[in-house]
Amino acid sequence: MEFAGKVAYVTGGGSGIGAAVARRLSDRGADAVVVADVNAAAAEAVDVADPAQVEKSIEAVIRAHGRLDVVVHAAGVDDPAAKQVIADALLAGEPPQVTARLEDAAWRRVMSVNLDGTFHVLGAALRVMTPVRAGAIVVVGSSASFDAPIGYAHYAASKAGVHALCQSVAKEAIAFGVRVNVVAPGPTDTGMAARTPEPLRHSLGDGRVRPYATPEEIADVALFLAGDGAANLVGAVLLANGGRFTV
Structure with a gap:
């Protein structure tokens, strides 16, 4: 029950990795887990691309619970249209042309949610956490920022920006007792992955390594980063891609 007495806030918590994180936090004793997602049917409706919505949501957590100890920012988007172009090129045996x-x-859209959204969540969380000089923030990045998949430049760039942003902010925040770290998953079996066209999904398979991660496996890494066992990790980007490549 390592999160007993803690209040947590999870973006993108309506599905996928975010939902798995919320369940894990609850199972491990968190007093309250506030789930935010652009999908209002699954969670409190929050569009992380809108700074006012993020600020209002976190202020509501403080009013309701009086504190905020853990933030896991899992909200993000991909580009289904670009994925389809890549998949069609794979089937045709041709190089994909996406950027042009x-x-x-x-x-x-990709930048506003993935990169701007991370900035909004970090800022709002730090405005609450730094005055009390305590807290842990974990951001879900992507291994795509390292291998930069062909035809997916905008997504790779957004996640590379997320990593650099978090590492810079981590150096600033630790002086105020707040730890910021990143988990960078490889292919993970989420709703986003399920919407990936089959030719592209198949191309991501590699018989030499583990298959797609489960959301729960990535959630466990996020909770490790949020917990006391990671007290000496600041600005870390943990690559969780099943051994597809190392950096």
């Missing part, structure tokens, strides 16, 4: 066709709206 990529519209600014698609670029901005």
